[in-house]
Amino acid sequence: MYEKLLMKIIRKGVGDERTDEYYTHVTLTGIFIRIENIGTDFRRVGDRTYNLTKTTAVNTLSRAYTSGQISLLDMYDALKRVQAQKSPIKDWFKVLCSGVLSGSIVLIFDGSFWDVIPGSIAGAVAFYVYVKVIGYLKAPFISEYISTFVGGVAGYLGYILLNGQSLRLAMIGAVVPLVPGITITNSMRDIIAKQFISGSIRFIETFCVAFALGAGIVTVYYIVRLLGGAL
Numbered sequence: 001m002y003e004k005l006l007m008k009i010i011r012k013g014v015g016d017e018r019t020d021e022y023y024t025h026v027t028l029t030g031i032f033i034r035i036e037n038i039g040t041d042f043r044r045v046g047d048r049t050y051n052l053t054k055t056t057a058v059n060t061l062s063r064a065y066t067s068g069q070i071s072l073l074d075m076y077d078a079l080k081r082v083q084a085q086k087s088p089i090k091d092w093f094k095v096l097c098s099g100v101l102s103g104s105i106v107l108i109f110d111g112s113f114w115d116v117i118p119g120s121i122a123g124a125v126a127f128y129v130y131v132k133v134i135g136y137l138k139a140p141f142i143s144e145y146i147s148t149f150v151g152g153v154a155g156y157l158g159y160i161l162l163n164g165q166s167l168r169l170a171m172i173g174a175v176v177p178l179v180p181g182i183t184i185t186n187s188m189r190d191i192i193a194k195q196f197i198s199g200s201i202r203f204i205e206t207f208c209v210a211f212a213l214g215a216g217i218v219t220v221y222y223i224v225r226l227l228g229g230a231l
Contacts (some may be wrong), residue, residue: 095127103123109169118159121155142212
């Protein structure tokens with residue numbers, strides 16, 4: 001029913017089929033659609049990710065349909081293929097980029113080159129653990145906590161073995177790849193646009209993720225201090 005309602009709304013948008021009145025409401029957790037004399041449907045949104053490649057593909061299909069280059073059924077089939085697409089970027093390359101990003105942030109925070117390596121190790125390990133853990137754990141924010149904890153441990157070991165100068169920078173490296181930057185930006189955008197419900201939800205989600213990231217690093221500091229390690 002959801003697909004039929006959506007197709008009717010799309011037809012109305014380009015003038016293929018007239019519908020007297022329709023309502024749509026989208027939140028982070030669900031999509032509501034109602035068309036007069038037809039009915040109402042609700043589709044719950046479970047997992048949410050940000051994939052700019054798919055966003056670009058959907059926008060391209062939308063423009064092609066409105067310009068008459070493809071039919072509605074062709075666009076629907078193409079959207080199904082876009083939904084099923086997997087990222088062409090391999091996980092190992094993402095881990096490598098995360099390490100480079102973390103090391104670069106260490107330099108931006110006025111760290112030495114001896115701090116770059118522990119920071120890079122911490123960031124790469126944290127992101128690798130996140131990619132592996134998020135597929136198994138359904139509990140929200142636990143994967144971020146575990147990832148930063150393991151990444152923090154790896155950063156501390158790198159700091160000790162390589163005689164790093166700042167443990168704080170190594171811990172920052174573990175957090176950087178998992179900072180919800182897009183969520184923060186979208187929450188502020190929604191609030192400024194007076195979309196207070198979605199903006200508040202995004203802000204709360206951002207706060208919980210940030211708390212989980214910080215908790216993982218604090219746990220590493222606590223264990224190191226408890227065991228009498230160097231800080």
